[in-house]
Amino acid sequence: MTRLTSTRLADGRELIYFDDAGSPEREPSLLEDHRDLPPRAEPGEVRYDTLSGEWVAVAAHRQSRTHLPPAEQCPICPTTSRNASEIPAPDYDVVVFENRFPSLGPAVGRIPAAPAWGTAGPAYGRCEVVSFTPSHTGSFAELGETRARTVIEAWSHRTEALSALPGIQQVFPFENRGADIGVTLHHPHGQIYAYPYVTPRAASLGAAASRHFDASKGRESLTSSILNAERQDGSRMVLESGHFSAYVPFAARWPLEVHLVPHRQVPDLAALSGEERDELAHVYLELLKRVDALYPTPTPYISAWHQAPLDAALRPSGHLHLQLTSPRRAADKLKYLAGSEAAMGAFINDATPESAAERLRAVAGDSVTRGRETAHTLPEGAST
Template sequence: MSSITKRVHTLADGRQLIYFDDADTALAPDRAPDLRHPEPRPATATMRQDPLTGEWISIAAARQNRVFLPPAELDPLAPATPSNPSEVPSNYDVAVFENKSPSFGPSITDPHAPQGLDDLAAIGIGRSRTSVGRCEVVCFSPEHEGSFGSLTPSRARTVIEAWADRTAALSAMPNVQQVFPFENRGEAIGVTLHHPHGQIYAYPYITPRTTRLIESVGKYGPTLFADILESERASERVVLSGHNWTAFVPFAARWPIEVHMLPHRHVADFAETTDDERDELATLYLRLLRGIDALYETPTPYIASWHQAPVAAHRDNVRLMLQLTSPRRAADKLKYLAGSESAMGAWIGDIPPERAAELVRDGIARADRDNPVHPTTGGEAR
């Protein structure tokens, strides 16, 4: 089998566009240029610090102008046509490009950028910094509708290769402290495009969630992830397991549907995974997502978050981890964050995690029967 191939291009306004061709691609290597008239890019947003928590909030007003649920013929992530001059000039397998209206960037360096983690950690009134960084869109398929779970194993493997490639590239950029690949799926989550896609954020700070995780590692010790994995693998909450990965409903799940997946060995991010780990993940992740969709008669809304270690710190203690969550607590009911969760961060679970794991295992079994995943071997990027 041939390798997954990376092809770097530039859009008319200077944004980077990268094609990742499947190992078994049917596409020719040539790509059409972006012939659109270049429009000026928005100014980089500004972050403001909340002195009550120390957290930084990016004020990105340009995001108000992004496309909202367009019809198929005006899909901005579909391959361009004469009547739809989209963001991707050519047909593709997987395409990654800089977001047109980013929350962070387009500037990577700036005189008013954060001056390191100590600068960010200080507390003051009226503190602001430039929201340097980068936000990228990852198009999983040229099709108008779908999600990661609707991909072929070969295409899933290509997306994973793209995550690994972009994690390495973004981590090497100045002022980037953490890289976060994720997928929002379903209007109930707030998606604005039906096109199967995800995003990657390169933050100029370590996120609040990861900061709390680092504090827990400091209190418990450097074996926290290894011990969690050992404990969960011995529990009734495991929903899928392979040679390299295990997926489970966590002991203290917050959401009605919540599944975590951990690699069996310590890796800080996707860039550190091996080809064998990526190959197996393509199959296991598809089985998990198809099982989540088989829980009810209609597709399940979810957020699939790939937590990665910070770029330059705590990499020996913080492990790559999937956190998949859905607010769906019944076929026709969603969990909304009430006062306790939203205001105080004090969660109340609706479904016992052991029962949730049983439901997810049943969904995976139905999906394996009705919509099986046939493993395929991926390939190295070149």
């Protein structure tokens, strides 16, 4: 089992070490943060946009956050005598801590329930950083399966804990990877946002999911229906295993877009069984390796875990899945959101989903294939 050790940083923020299975207990003296940090700022603000019916967070304090520091000043490398970082310990496996410059929080609570023009309130919520490795270089795809499994355990633990906080309506683990995506730290890491409202994208997907779920009288989720259709068609499938399948969606918006879906309808990562989490560590690594094999240099991407909102009207129809997207449309070209996409939300894809899926199937390397065959037995007819 993954070993958890919770502590507090000098300004009161929570930090949790998630150590790989079999790791020894941490030495208490190495958990103390000796920095002299200023008190935490009050939450920013959320404002209600009556034109769209959406909440907007205003976080002016984030203008001073750390931006692409040199390796010797990285805030999420282990602490050394020359760099007193956010991680007091001299080494770690995976660590999760509250962001020093959060978009939401640190206070939690409920935002106004009946907003109108001019409605504003504290930006309640929680923003956490998830460091995947103590190494400053590399990527998630380069982690071993044991370490990837530890990250999944961290995501699951934090999903359950954050979902229980007052006022939280949605928990969103994600990774922004690559300078072309706009990362502010090179160190391999992700984030988790706990929102006090259902985000616009989740509300849109949730409404469609609810309609399908109600029409089927609760017998089938919309995500299950789509997965079944994609598996029967086959032309956009990327990989299949015992508990998960990945495909390029029929109406993909981005030049590279892959959805990874558990075969069993579960609302979030916390609801996955131990066996499903074990397999996810393997399958997710395989998918990321294929994404990186498409071009000579690492592929920039956003890895977004869509979990069911906590809203009682949306949660029953929710079905956990990953949406991994990249703006890269060629080795030296990126897709930028221009007028149609940015202003109207009407996407125009420069590549067919079928061709993207074919490329992802074709780049399955020998090491990837060997790892899959050793760790799991795929069902008959599975895509490789």
